[in-house]
Amino acid sequence: MNLRLTNKQINIIEKANPFLIVSTIVAFTFGLYFSLLQSPPDYIQGDSMRIMYIHVPSAWFALMAYTILAGSSVLWFITRNPIFSIIARSIAQIGMIFTLISLVTGSIWGKPTWGVWWVWDARLTSMLLLFFLYLAYIFLWQSITNKDLASKISAALAIVGFVNIPIIKFSVDWWNTLHQPATISKLSSPSIDISMMVPLFIMTLATFLFLVTVFFIRLRIEILDNKILRIREVK
Amino acid sequence: MNELISMGGYAPFIWSAYGFFFIAIITLFITNFLRLKKREEVLNKINNNRD
Numbered sequence: 001m002n003l004r005l006t007n008k009q010i011n012i013i014e015k016a017n018p019f020l021i022v023s024t025i026v027a028f029t030f031g032l033y034f035s036l037l038q039s040p041p042d043y044i045q046g047d048s049m050r051i052m053y054i055h056v057p058s059a060w061f062a063l064m065a066y067t068i069l070a071g072s073s074v075l076w077f078i079t080r081n082p083i084f085s086i087i088a089r090s091i092a093q094i095g096m097i098f099t100l101i102s103l104v105t106g107s108i109w110g111k112p113t114w115g116v117w118w119v120w121d122a123r124l125t126s127m128l129l130l131f132f133l134y135l136a137y138i139f140l141w142q143s144i145t146n147k148d149l150a151s152k153i154s155a156a157l158a159i160v161g162f163v164n165i166p167i168i169k170f171s172v173d174w175w176n177t178l179h180q181p182a183t184i185s186k187l188s189s190p191s192i193d194i195s196m197m198v199p200l201f202i203m204t205l206a207t208f209l210f211l212v213t214v215f216f217i218r219l220r221i222e223i224l225d226n227k228i229l230r231i232r233e234v235k
Numbered sequence: 236m237n238e239l240i241s242m243g244g245y246a247p248f249i250w251s252a253y254g255f256f257f258i259a260i261i262t263l264f265i266t267n268f269l270r271l272k273k274r275e276e277v278l279n280k281i282n283n284n285r286d
Contacts, residue, residue, distance in 0.1 A: 221270050
């Protein structure tokens with residue numbers, strides 16, 4: 001199985017790690033300072049609103065990771081280049097963890113805000129479905145021993161499951177949900193103050209750097225697995 | 236300092252949410268980092284055996 005990755009590309013993935021780890025730690029330090037100390041409490045929700053600074057980036061990257069998962073699955077079907085299957089597998093576990101974080105932190109935020117830990121409204125339910133889609137993807141890949149078949153079935157699941165992404169995004173507009181509608185992604189006029197936008201931006205950057213760090217580590221694991229497999233095949 | 240800890244009465248919610256966030260991402264990082272080191276060891280062993 002030829003990965004069609006140049007040595008230069010593999011080198012960049014290997015060398016980037018220490019730089020990424022340090023940048024992630026620095027960004028989180030600044031992010032925590034701004035989100036816990038510098039930003040003011042919300043005039044309605046008080047300090048509980050600070051959960052937003054970890055909840056929102058996690059939810060964004062949970063959706064972004066699934067988009068990459070589905071996109072690389074489509075590219076794998078078209079090109080059959082194993083690198084797309086590797087990208088999909090590398091991002092799946094990260095996406096699952098961010099979905100779990102967004103569900104748990106959302107639930108903790110929900111209790112003081114709505115008075116309940118959980119409601120079966122459209123946004124929360126579709127996010128839970130996303131978690132199960134990630135879980136099913138990982139389970140399918142691991143449980144099918146014929147890896148060619150596993151690639152096909154898991155990629156098909158990832159593509160079919162993509163229908164859930166616009167449902168999550170627009171659920172707050174299409175249905176009457178307890179979850180609040182978009183406040184930041186309305187590019188024309190975001191309804192969030194700059195004092196809250198700054199910590200959110202830094203925490204989003206930190207979370208993104210973390211995601212890239214772990215993604216590169218996972219890519220290296222998959223590349224090494226591939227090397228080990230090839231050596232054993234030759235033997 | 237007390238203000239930071241009490242978080243306007245929302246301390247249990249805020250600290251448990253932030254705690255979960257960091258425990259989850261640190262666990263994700265460490266488990267994958269250890270897996271990578273294990274793979275590198277296996278590959279080194281195979282290469283040494285070939286030499």
